[in-house]
Amino acid sequence: MSWWQVLPGLVGLVLLWMLPGYAVLRLLGVRGLLAWGAGPAVTTGLSGVLAIGYGLLGVPWRLWALLLGLLLVVAVAALVGRLLGSTTDPAGVTVAGERRLRPVERLWLVPTWALGGGVLAATMMTGMGRADQPGQAWDAVFHYNAVWSITQTGNASSLGGLSPMYADLAAPFYPAVWHGIVAVAPGFPGVTEAANSSSIVIGAVIWIAGLVALARVVWPARALPAVLVPVLAASFVTFPAIAVSMLAVWPFALSTALVPGTIALLIATLRRVLSWRMHLSLGLGLAWAVAGVVLAHPSGLFSLLLLGLPLLTVLLFRQLRRQARAGRRVQAWVLAAIWVLAVVGVLTFLVNFGPVRSIMDYERGGQESYLPGMGSLIVDHPLVYVYKTTSVNLVVTLLVWLGIVLSVRWRHARWLVVALVGAVVLTLLAAGPADNPLRVLAGFWYTQASRLNQLVLVPAIMLAAGAGAWLASRIGRSLGAPVQVGAAILVVLLVVLTSGLRWTSHVQVMASTYTTYPIAWGTMLEPEEIEMIDRAAEVLPDDAMVLGEPVAGSPYLLHRAGVQVVFPQLSPIRDSPERRILEQRFDQWRTDPAVCEAVRALGVTHVYADSLSFYDEANAKYEPTTQGLYLFEPTEGDDFRKVDEGGSASLWEFHGCAGGDR
Structure with a gap:
């Protein structure tokens, strides 16, 4: 079956994942790119809770049931927004940035998203070959059959809904939100087509939308970083290609794709300029977004902690510093101590919590040295399997380093450097020698470097976007031309220096478990x-x-x-x-x-x-x-x-x- 034949289903899946969450956030007072970027996380959270509720009540999981539940939540959001006055609050216009984007700036985003998202979508389609071509990675088999199981039982609950996958001999907790949404997605003749199409939606739409939203709040005074994000994101093979092909961990991939938009909503919710009504309204939306990240895959909680804790710590200590300067030093020190103890306490609890411990105890070998992992990170070479090096991403790595240097001036972006360092260190711990006692910290992600590496991209792309915008303005200024000219030159250079945004590498990775024989890790189907x-x-x-x-x-x-x-x-x-x-x-x-x-x-x-x-x-x-x-x-x-x-x-x-x- 060709991709053209499933195009209606693809469009329907995009709308199903994007619109409900966007509607909820918009009615709560969130506007523009932020609402679009965080919307899929809200949709996922709502779907996960609805599936659990329907499972307990005996309501079959069907498209009409999902849409009805989402419609009711949208109505509640409209009521809350009206009662709090947040739907029409003027602060919602600028909550995603210091100023509203001009129409021409929104127009700039269209070609860059078409380029970046288009490359991601096209390479995935090319690598998979056909819409109905089955992936042959280990986890793919489970996920295909789990989706089919939901279509038969009408139970998409994460609390035992996938028991048929265990021959009904067990009903364990298993994150089934991705499976549930894919199972009821309209316009697909079979499970394979729906699951494969979800890879495109996750990578080319949800992931990029979240990154664009995050860039909008990280760089609130400038539009150019958000405009550059889709192109920068497309230059990385680590995500989504590795996640949805070699690993075939669609639930984890969904959770990862939802992280940037959720962090963007977190930043917006904590802005000091908002009224308590807006804080409350946005906080409700944030709660659903966090639920979406975690219900998509529980490791999403640790992903949020890894990337979000530096941000929260910076914001808190800035506030405590203001209190100390105002003469309330004792109170500031007490609050700082409470925060540190709370973080340590939560991490200690999680490390010793049974279900989490079972994940952390997952045994996985490592390399004898950290050098191979470091080399792979520098050029964005997959940290799993043995792939030929057909392209590298050194130019974007240089932009990331430039962003790190410029963060000395950009105080508001320094938390990105901390988050980047944390993600890189954990990735190297997972990839390196197995006898390192600190390697246990990577256990929240199954001690798998190729999973942790995906989280490196979030702060890396943000820093590269900031540096790219700075560089584009310098190029334009040196030529005596508008910044748009500098940005266009930068985009062309990125495409050329990454060998067409890593086209061959994207296709190679996707095809390795779909169409290139012998299939990676062994062929199952001829x-x-x-x-x-x-x-x-x-x-x-x-x-x-x-x-x-x-x-x-x-x-x-x-x-x-x-x-x-x-x-x-x-x-x-x-x-x-x-x-x-x-x-x-x-x-x-x-x-x-x-x-x-x-x-x-x-x-x-x-x-x-x-x-x-x-x-x-x-x-x-x-x-x-x-x-x-x-x-x-x-x-x-x-x-x-x-x-x-x-x-x-x-x-x-x-x-x-x-x-x-x-």
């Missing part, structure tokens, strides 16, 4: 195999239950053909001894009675076989824990009957355990 899976809905009976090695591709039957499978995800399903037996000993079904008992208990009717091995040219994904299913070769006869094949894979009707003698 092109002909995908066609076989898509035919399965017609080939197999409605009551079919398919057993196959998960990494060989069998889980894709669930969301692409609606065919039930024994293993809906690649990770083992706990508390299922029958599945464990089949994983380890299915090839012994003739001699081991326990195997047939497990087959009958799970209702297995068909077997998914795949002869593609780890040593073949296509380099099949290998999993040592499923040796009972690995390279299983059925033989046509009374026990097995082939019903379809595609590439190295085949589907077989299985009767070997039908009798009671086995």
Whole structure:
């Protein structure tokens, strides 16, 4: 299926994520780019809470239910805004900046967003190939099937709504907001198309909107930093490309994309020039935005703390310094001590909190030295997998360094330097030697450098935008031309010096788990195999239950053909001894009675076989824990009957355990 065919769905998904949150914020008094940038976070927060509420009340999760709930919240926001007088408060016009953007300045943003967002969208589409091309990263399998599960059960609650992914043997907390929104997105014929399209929306729309909003409040007196942001953002491969392809962590990617807009709203909410009514009104919007970041993925809380604590600390100590100068030194010192103790106390609690501890204890290897990680950060080379260096981002790194130098003059931007240093240090800790005791601090993000590196981009892009605006004004001044000319020259230089905004690198990363064979970390599906899976809905009976090695591709039957499978995800399903037996000993079904008992208990009717091995040219994904299913070769006869094949894979009707003698 071509991307043109899903264009209506793409547009609908953009509107679904952007408009409800924007409407709520606008009615609460937030205006312009800030409302657009923070709006998706509010939508996400509202959707997450609605999904949990609907799950408790037994209301099915459908598009109409989501829209009805969002409409009610918009109505409440209108009432609150009217009661507080914040909807029409003049302060809302300038809350996102010291002055309102002129029409011509808004016009400048159109071509830069079209360029930056267009490059991100086009490279993702090019790398994925087709809208219905399945990603083959480990996590992608889980997320595709989780979305399909929601369409069937009508339960998108993060509190156990994804229990079918665990064979209904467990109902754990799992952040299901992304899955819920994608599941009800209109205009898509299947789960794959909707999920793949969400990558484009997250990267080219939500991420850039949040960064533009943040630039607007960080550099309130100037429009040019916000105008340059889309181009600068497109020069980084670290996000969104790595997040939505190699890692395939859509919930985490959504949470990360929501962080800039939420921090922008935080800055606006804390402006001293606002009345208490505006503070309260914006605070309500901020609460929903924070909820969106955290419900999208719990690690978003730590992302906000990492990037937001420097800002809050700077703002607090500025206020305390004013109090000290006014003669209230004791009070200032007491408040400072309380703040430090509060931060330490919260971090101590989180480090020892059970669910958080389980994330922090996730074991992940590192490199022997910090130098490779430092080199990758400098040129924006992926900190995961082994990719060819087809382009580098050294020019933007130089702009970041220029921004750091200029922050000596820009006092209001110094918190960005602190946030940048913090994110870089944690990234290097995750990427470096595993025996460093401080490495535990990276555990909030699964000790994965390629996740932490995404957070580096937020302060880095802000500093580069400020430096770029300063440089553009100098270029224009030296030529005796308007600043627009200097900005245009800078944009052209950025495009040229980054090899077309890293086009080849973006495409390489996206294609590595979609269309470039062998697939990174091992191939699960060949092109002909995908066609076989898509035919399965017609080939197999409605009551079919398919057993196959998960990494060989069998889980894709669930969301692409609606065919039930024994293993809906690649990770083992706990508390299922029958599945464990089949994983380890299915090839012994003739001699081991326990195997047939497990087959009958799970209702297995068909077997998914795949002869593609780890040593073949296509380099099949290998999993040592499923040796009972690995390279299983059925033989046509009374026990097995082939019903379809595609590439190295085949589907077989299985009767070997039908009798009671086995």
